[in-house]
Amino acid sequence: xxxxxxxxxxxxxxxxxxxxxxxxxxxxxxxxxxxxxxxxxxxxxxxxxxxxxxxxxxxxxxxxxxxxxxxxxxxxxxxxxxxxxxxxxxxxxxxxxxxxxxxxxxxxxxxxxxxxxxxxxxxxxxxxxxxxxxxxxxxxxxxxxxxxxxxxxxxxxxxxxxxxxxxxxxxxxxxxx
Numbered sequence: 001x002x003x004x005x006x007x008x009x010x011x012x013x014x015x016x017x018x019x020x021x022x023x024x025x026x027x028x029x030x031x032x033x034x035x036x037x038x039x040x041x042x043x044x045x046x047x048x049x050x051x052x053x054x055x056x057x058x059x060x061x062x063x064x065x066x067x068x069x070x071x072x073x074x075x076x077x078x079x080x081x082x083x084x085x086x087x088x089x090x091x092x093x094x095x096x097x098x099x100x101x102x103x104x105x106x107x108x109x110x111x112x113x114x115x116x117x118x119x120x121x122x123x124x125x126x127x128x129x130x131x132x133x134x135x136x137x138x139x140x141x142x143x144x145x146x147x148x149x150x151x152x153x154x155x156x157x158x159x160x161x162x163x164x165x166x167x168x169x170x171x172x173x174x175x176x177x
Contacts, residue, residue, distance in 0.1 A: 011069060012175050014062040018055060018097050025051040026147070049104060050118045056101035063098060076167035086157060092150045099139060100147075106136025 025048055032044035071090070074083060105123075108115055110133025115123035161169035168176075 007072060007172060007175070008069065009175065010065055011072070012173060014058065014065055015173060018058050018062050021051060021055050021058065022097055022100075023151075025055060030144075046116065049108065049115065052101040052104050053115065053117045053122070055097060056105075059094075059097035059101070063094065066094065074167075075161060075169045075172055076165050078165075085153075089150055089153050089157065092146075093154060096143065096147050096150075100143065103136040103139035103143075106132050107140055108136075110134070110136055 028044060028048045028051070032041055032048060035041040035044065071087070074086065078086075105115060109123060109126065110129045110131070112126055112128035114121050114125040158169050158173070161167050162171070
């Protein structure tokens, strides 16, 4: 074991709030994209946007906390390539929790639509800005396959550490180090 230091409860809670919410909103996005245009689709879009806005707030807090606490060292020694891969995966996921909601906001604002969180308007409807809508849409939609791959790597890595390396990675992320 390289690092037996337990994670702070704040790190654990922020990880799971952001991670599980991101998985949920991601699933909603994948479901709603193929729905026919109509009231049901717009309800799902509204829920997707509301949860996305809350994820952005939580991700900003998590990002600030990460800057304050720093990245936690790995629970066990691993080859340099695995350490680099793990850091890249964590970095991409952290960036995605910020980039996906921001690009979603850019899509809506660029399309002239208001931003509402569970029916509460936080940004008023405005004139369309086509380049902003296109930029937001490009980022938001083109990142999906990459994020699925990176998420699978993240979960697979955690399972590998817990089951094969037996270094307690998952236990540590559950606050049981």
